[in-house]
Amino acid sequence: MNDIIDTAKDFGTLYEPKSALVFYQSLDKDATMYVEHFDMDRNGNPINAHPLTVNEATALAKSLQIDEEKDKTFLKSKGILPTNILNINPSQNGSVLWYTKSQERQMYFVKNLEIPNGKAHLPAMLWFADKENLSVFALTSDKRPTEKTTLHYAPFFNVYEDGAVCMGTVDVNIKNSASVEEFIKAWEDYFFHSYFSHLLDNYNPIKGNCVNLWKKLMETGETFPVEVLKKNSKTLKNLNVYPFICLWL
Numbered sequence: 001m002n003d004i005i006d007t008a009k010d011f012g013t014l015y016e017p018k019s020a021l022v023f024y025q026s027l028d029k030d031a032t033m034y035v036e037h038f039d040m041d042r043n044g045n046p047i048n049a050h051p052l053t054v055n056e057a058t059a060l061a062k063s064l065q066i067d068e069e070k071d072k073t074f075l076k077s078k079g080i081l082p083t084n085i086l087n088i089n090p091s092q093n094g095s096v097l098w099y100t101k102s103q104e105r106q107m108y109f110v111k112n113l114e115i116p117n118g119k120a121h122l123p124a125m126l127w128f129a130d131k132e133n134l135s136v137f138a139l140t141s142d143k144r145p146t147e148k149t150t151l152h153y154a155p156f157f158n159v160y161e162d163g164a165v166c167m168g169t170v171d172v173n174i175k176n177s178a179s180v181e182e183f184i185k186a187w188e189d190y191f192f193h194s195y196f197s198h199l200l201d202n203y204n205p206i207k208g209n210c211v212n213l214w215k216k217l218m219e220t221g222e223t224f225p226v227e228v229l230k231k232n233s234k235t236l237k238n239l240n241v242y243p244f245i246c247l248w249l
Contacts, residue, residue, distance in 0.1 A: 017044050021052065075180045086145070086236070088180060095130035097236070098184050101142040102224060110197040113157075113211055120217045123224045126151060128163075128239060129187045131174045135163035136191070137234070140226045147237040152229040153205040155213070157196035161203045163234075170194050206230060 017040045024034040037056055038046035075094050087097040102124050109115040124139035136159060138152040139145060153159075158166045170190050174183060196214075204210060206228045213228060 016040075020046055022046075022049075074176050074178060075183060078179050078181055082181065082184075083144070085180060085184070089130075093130050093132075094183070095128065096180060096183055097126070097128045097239070099124060099126045099139065099145055100188070105192050107192060107214075107218075108195045109157075109214070110195050113197070113214075115196075115211065115214050116218050118218050119221075120214065121222065121224045123152075123155065123226055123229065125154065126236070127184070127187065129183075132172060134165045134167070134187055134191065136165055137163050137232075138226075138229050140229060145236055148235055151232055151234045151236070153232055155206045155210065155224075155229060157198055157210065158194070158200065159205065160200050161205075165191060166200060168194060168197070 019040060020038045022036045022038065024036070026032045026034075035052040036049050037052045039048040041047050075088055075090055075096065082098075084100060085096060085098045089095040102122060104119050104121050106117075106119050108117045124142050126137040126139055126145060128135045136154040136156070138154050139149065140152060151163075153161070154163060158168065160166065167190065170193075172190060174186055178186065199205070199210060206213060207230060208228055213225075216222070217224065
């Protein structure tokens with residue numbers, strides 16, 4: 001006889017039924033409704049049927065209202081809207097277009113690249129993300145971009161030629177209640193806390209050798225040389241991120 005193997009641990013979080021609501025409807029023309037509440041025994045069988053009480057109905061309504069309020073807070077600002085945000089799409093999946101000025105960030109690389117982990121100076125960047133996907137581009141200036149600003153390829157590993165980021169094994173989990181500030185911070189952290197590993201589709205995003213560039217930046221701490229950035233044919237206007245709430249200033 002084969003041994004019985006417990007595979008419950010492989011299914012993630014397990015949930016047990018605790019209660020159930022059963023809705024009854026009369027067969028007459030007026031079709032009145034009646035609701036009963038059931039508890040569940042340890043085997044998941046309904047027991048202790050009783051009419052839904054006022055307290056139980058109130059608790060249910062409060063729970064539903066909390067979930068609804070969480071959805072309404074998605075991509076809302078905690079205060080005055082940050083000036084680096086360019087566009088917001090407040091739909092259910094939501095998306096945001098924002099930029100960051102040149103900065104220094106901690107970066108991580110896989111061992112076979114032989115690039116040391118550490119802080120490096122980055123160019124200004126343009127970011128576009130929804131709940132599941134991220135695209136990044138480089139900018140040559142810290143000035144707030146406009147619709148006509150020419151974009152450059154992002155000078156990083158793990159980025160496709162169209163700007164889409166390969167997140168690899170990163171577990172992206174953007175909450176439905178995330179404010180716009182939490183949303184952009186989460187995506188920036190996902191991007192920089194992952195390990196940069198390889199160029200995609202034999203595409204080199206810079207003028208020169210990408211590995212040598214990052215080795216030098218890590219070893220010297222120099223400002224990012226924007227002259228190595230390659231222009232692409234995209235501008236903010238043709239990124240296909242509309243319709244949006246426009247926030248051009």
